[in-house]
Amino acid sequence: MAIEFVEVEKVYPGGTRSVRGVSFQIREGEMVGVLGPSGSGKTTVLRLITGLERPTKGDVWIGGRRVTDLPPQQRNVGLVFQNYALFQHMTVYDNISFGLKEKRVSQNEIDHRVRELLRFMRLETYANRFPHELSGGQQQRVALARALAPRPQILLFDEPFAAIDTQIRRELRTFVRQVHEETGVTSLFVTHDQEEALEVADRVLVLHEGRVEQLGTPEEVYERPETLFVASFIGESNVWMRPLQNGHVEVAGIALPVDPSLPDSAEVAVVVRPKDVQIEPASADEAHAQVIRSAFKGAYSACWVRTKDCEIWEVHIPSTERHRESAGTWVRMRVLKSFVFPR
Secondary structure, eight states: OOEEEEEEEEEOTTSOEEEEEEEEEEOTTOEEEEEOOTTSSHHHHHHHHHTSSOOSEEEEEETTEEOTTOOGGGSOEEEEOTTOOOOTTSOHHHHHHHHHHHTTOOHHHHHHHHHHHHHHTTOGGGTTOOGGGSOHHHHHHHHHHHHHTTOOSEEEEESTTTTSOHHHHHHHHHHHHHHHHHHOOEEEEEESOHHHHHHHOSEEEEEETTEEEEEEOHHHHHHSOSSHHHHHHSSOOEEEEEEOBTTEEEETTEEEEOOTTSOTTOEEEEEEOGGGEEEEEOOTTTOSEEEEEEEEOSSEEEEEEEETTSOEEEEEEEGGGTOOOOTTOEEEEEEOOOEEEEO
16 A cells, blocks of 8 residues: 655654645555664654554545544554564464454464464464563564564564664564565565665665655665755764855865855865775875774774764775775775755
């Protein structure tokens, strides 16, 4: 089912405005990551889709039908919570079957559906166990199975992996993506983890202070950010404020071209990703900066340099180059790509 927000606002009692005139469209069958800092409106967007919250203004549409005033039970939306929200006094089987029993599905159909999901989630041998007897990853799979049991048209995840350790999170991310591809259910998941959103989602919805900053593929929001917030929030970035002079902006003694339509002397924000900077040893007279520290990160080495203007830059050097500059080395810098935004 497709999802559409049309100029949706949500103001809570007391005047707190969580969502501000939000409009976007989610295509049927895609998985969208909802990304943003705390307080950006991520969870409110999910609650507006489920019907747990109603918009102060605007409309929510699901599958071409206006659902703004429909209660949650009439929206056929499944929700997976951060804390699993499993019934501790029920077995795995009973947790998964709960929604089906609420819909008064026949016992034969319930048994068939639960057994099907137990196989799908690789939980066949855990049907009679209780949640406290399971690992965090197993509990999350039970929560996912319970959400899928009534065959929802939309599946929502609210920080689904936040309470799970790093290794299990990676495994579950892969698993959830496989589940999505096999079921084809339109899915949204809220996360504060950028790597998670970029890895799992077909598209990423970036929110900031209750507004949509950008909705695009992982590559688009990373390589072609539309706003300063997206450029600085997604991935690592070096960000500097500079005045424009003769169609250029200067950083670390390097002149970078900018949009010619911007007026001279206007102040702009310059964003340079660490991966888009190359460094090479140079004499102190010719150098742009001096290495102050480096750290091995696996796929790359992170290197911090201090420019002659006393600004600290982060630079990423691919490990394939086997190249790490030692502290104190003077280096020349080459900026391969930058983003410039009017302040």
